[in-house]
Every structure is written in structure tokens, then in C-alpha cells.
Amino acid sequence: MSPPPPHCSALLLRIAPLLLALLVVSSAGPAASRLTADYYAKSCPRFQQIVQDTVTGKQISTPTTAAATLRVFFHDCFASGCDGSILLSAAPLSPPPERDADINLSLPGDAFDLVVRAKTALELACPGTVSCSDILVVATRDLVTMLGGPYYDVFLGRRDTRISRASLVAGLLPRPNMTMSELLSLFAARGFSAQEMVALAGAHTVGFSHCKEFSSGIYGYSKSSSFDPTYNPRFAQGLQKACASYGQDPTLSVFNDVMTPNKFDNMYYQNLPKGLGLLASDRGLYGDPRTRPFVEMYARDQDRFFKDFARAMQKLSLYGVQTGRRGEIRRRCDAVN
Numbered sequence: 001m002s003p004p005p006p007h008c009s010a011l012l013l014r015i016a017p018l019l020l021a022l023l024v025v026s027s028a029g030p031a032a033s034r035l036t037a038d039y040y041a042k043s044c045p046r047f048q049q050i051v052q053d054t055v056t057g058k059q060i061s062t063p064t065t066a067a068a069t070l071r072v073f074f075h076d077c078f079a080s081g082c083d084g085s086i087l088l089s090a091a092p093l094s095p096p097p098e099r100d101a102d103i104n105l106s107l108p109g110d111a112f113d114l115v116v117r118a119k120t121a122l123e124l125a126c127p128g129t130v131s132c133s134d135i136l137v138v139a140t141r142d143l144v145t146m147l148g149g150p151y152y153d154v155f156l157g158r159r160d161t162r163i164s165r166a167s168l169v170a171g172l173l174p175r176p177n178m179t180m181s182e183l184l185s186l187f188a189a190r191g192f193s194a195q196e197m198v199a200l201a202g203a204h205t206v207g208f209s210h211c212k213e214f215s216s217g218i219y220g221y222s223k224s225s226s227f228d229p230t231y232n233p234r235f236a237q238g239l240q241k242a243c244a245s246y247g248q249d250p251t252l253s254v255f256n257d258v259m260t261p262n263k264f265d266n267m268y269y270q271n272l273p274k275g276l277g278l279l280a281s282d283r284g285l286y287g288d289p290r291t292r293p294f295v296e297m298y299a300r301d302q303d304r305f306f307k308d309f310a311r312a313m314q315k316l317s318l319y320g321v322q323t324g325r326r327g328e329i330r331r332r333c334d335a336v337n
């Protein structure tokens with residue numbers, strides 16, 4: 001077959017992202033297919049700008065916001081769909097919300113503060129129009145881009161849930177001490193392949209983890225070694241020092257990517273073969289033959305990582321969304337109307 005004429009390949013290049021986007025939306029179920037890229041174009045034309053301004057201001061004043069928000073987005077979408085359930089605070093006479101589940105207690109307040117700020121600005125510009133779940137999706141995308149990661153289109157029109165239960169979260173979110181088979185099935189249950197799981201885990205190129213999340217790998221690991229031998233020994237010794245007093249000070253924490261902690265890049269994957277993965281689940285990605293080839297590929301090829309991460313984030317942002325008559329547009333993000 002002869003190659004298409006130049007004007008035709010230029011056109012193909014231009015529409016490729018659109019085709020890809022259509023593919024992602026159509027593979028995500030009927031509710032997700034009702035979302036559109038320009039959902040607020042008429043009802044709140046300044047939506048994207050308002051979120052971006054809020055995000056920029058917050059990230060400059062508090063640089064931990066980006067990783068915090070990325071994790072909150074993950075916990076919202078992965079547990080029960082991207083429906084803003086994670087944003088609800090405890091309310092009198094209601095059972096404890098997702099946010100109060102054990103695994104969510106370490107979610108940093110700055111991410112919630114960011115969403116509240118954006119919502120306040122949006123309520124002034126276009127009252128009762130923009131959902132909190134859409135704000136979280138767009139803010140996360142803008143922050144990933146701000147840290148040097150890929151830009152990707154997101155689809156809008158999610159509605160916010162009225163239900164959020166701490167008791168439903170247990171077992172739905174990954175924990176670092178899960179086996180690779182458990183992690184793979186958790187992701188597979190939501191339609192994510194091993195490759196997509198590895199791409200999403202690249203989010204650990206930013207942010208930090210508290211010592212208790214990896215302490216079992218650095219203290220009293222076995223009879224022959226105090227630390228897990230999949231660690232680089234010098235790194236493990238450094239971690240032992242950094243976390244020495246975590247019993248008295250549970251806030252002690254370490255960067256997920258020790259080499260370039262504040263940059264969204266593929267260094268996370270380059271670290272793994274060197275034993276510089278912080279969590280057992282990070283090092284496990286390199287240790288398991290089902291995931292290792294993808295770690296190696298992303299370590300070699302940052303463009304490929306960015307492309308796959310962007311696509312997997314688009315897919316995750318469509319998971320379990322509510323549209324139409326389901327859910328509501330919350331007036332404030334931490335409480336149902």
C-alpha cells in the first residue's frame with residue numbers, strides 16, 4: 001500500500017487525538033459516552049480558565065498540592081467511580097464517609113482545599129452548574145501538566161453522588177503489601193490491563209509516602225537481613241535513618257521518587273531496576289514477569305510513558321461516572337445538597 005499523500009497524513013495527525021478520545025469514551029459504558037469535551041462551553045465558558053487559575057495559585061503557594069490531588073483523584077475514581085464521593089465530609093446522622101476510611105486518612109488536606117477554592121470561584125461565575133467531580137478531574141490534569149507531565153483532554157458532565165460510605169472502601173483500593181496478583185486483579189476488575197496498571201503507577205514519580213507504609217521492608221525484615229533484599233542496600237540504610245523515629249513522629253515521610261521528586265517524568269521506572277522503589281508494590285512491578293517488561297519500556301521511553309499514562313488517566317476518569325438524572329450538582333463539594 002502506498003503512503004497517503006502529505007495533506008492526508010497531516011489531517012490524520014490532527015484528528016488522531018479525537019479518534020483516540022472517541023475510542024476511550026465509547027469503551028467506557030453508556031454513562032461515560034454522554035460526557036463531552038465542551039460540556040460547559042455555553043453554561044460556564046470560563047470553567048477551564050477558573051480551574052487553571054485556582055490550580056496555579058495553589059500549587060505555587062503549596063507545592064505538595066499536585067501529588068495530593070492526583071492521589072485524591074485516584075481514590076475517588078478507583079473505589080466507587082469518579083463521582084466526588086471522596087470529597088464529602090462527615091455529616092450528623094450519616095454513616096462515616098469514604099474520606100474517613102482508614103486508607104484515606106492520609107489524603108492531604110491541600111487537595112480538598114484546592115477543590116473548595118475552585119468551587120467557590122465557579123459558584124460565583126456560574127452558580128449550580130459545575131460538578132465537584134469534574135473539578136477534581138480537570139484540576140488533576142492541569143497539575144500533572146504543571147509538573148512536566150502530559151496534557152490530555154478530559155470529558156465533562158459528571159454528576160456528584162449523594163452517597164459516600166467508609167465501610168464500602170475497604171478492599172477496593174490497593175495497598176502496598178498486596179501481592180502482585182492481588183493488585184493485578186484489583187485493576188482488572190475495573191477493566192485495566194497489567195500495562196495500564198504499570199502506566200498509572202507511574203504517578204509515584206511525584207509525592208511522598210509515610211514511613212509506616214514501607215516500615216516492614218526496612219526494619220526486622222528477616223533473620224538474615226534487617227531490610228528487604230529487593231531494596232538497594234544503601235537506599236534501605238538511608239530509609240532506616242530517615243524513618244528512625246517514625247514511632248514517635250508518624251508524620252515522617254519520604255519522596256516516592258528519590259531522584260526527581262517534584263518532576264513528573266519517567267524516573268520512577270528508572271529507579272525500580274536499581275532497587276530504589278519505595279513501596280513494596282513499586283518494587284514488585286519490576287520483580288514480576290507480568291509487569292516488568294512495561295517497567296523496562298517506560299524506563300527507556302518517556303514519550304511512551306506519557307502517551308500511555310495520559311490514555312489510562314482518561315480511561316480512569318470515566319470509570320463509574322454518573323450522568324443524566326443520577327446524582328446532583330453539589331452546591332458545596334464537602335456536603336450533599
Ligand code: HEM
Binds near residue numbers: 200208
Ligand atoms: C498500584 C497500586 C498502588 C498502591 C499500592 C499505592 C499506594 C500508595 C501509598 C501507600 C501511598 C503513600 C500514602 C501516604 O503515606 O500518605 C501512595 C502515595 C501516592 N499515590 Fe499511590 N498507590 C498505587 C497506585 C497509584 C495510582 C494509580 C495513582 C494515581 C494515578 C497513585 C497516586 C499516588 C500519589 C500521587 C501519591 C503521593 C501523594 C502525596 O504526596 O500526597 N497511586 N500510594
